[in-house]
Amino acid sequence: MKTKYTVGNEKVQHFNKNIKVNPINLDIMAQGGYGTFGFYVKLSPFNIMQQSHAPEMRSFSAGVMLHF
Numbered sequence: 001m002k003t004k005y006t007v008g009n010e011k012v013q014h015f016n017k018n019i020k021v022n023p024i025n026l027d028i029m030a031q032g033g034y035g036t037f038g039f040y041v042k043l044s045p046f047n048i049m050q051q052s053h054a055p056e057m058r059s060f061s062a063g064v065m066l067h068f
Contacts, residue, residue, distance in 0.1 A: 001015070001016050022049060028043045033067065037065070038066075039063065044058055
């Protein structure tokens with residue numbers, strides 16, 4: 001996992017190979033559309049990584065689709 005951020009004028013970079021991914025995953029997805037246009041929303045209510053090894057992070061994505 002590579003993390004980069006800036007604090008004031010100082011750039012900070014962390015690199016870690018010991019990532020603990022959560023073995024349980026569940027995604028909730030909704031999809032709809034009309035004609036050639038569609039949309040989707042996807043949410044993961046569980047944390048991506050194990051809480052004892054990483055900060056709390058959840059996945060969310062949304063988008064537009066073209067059907068042809």
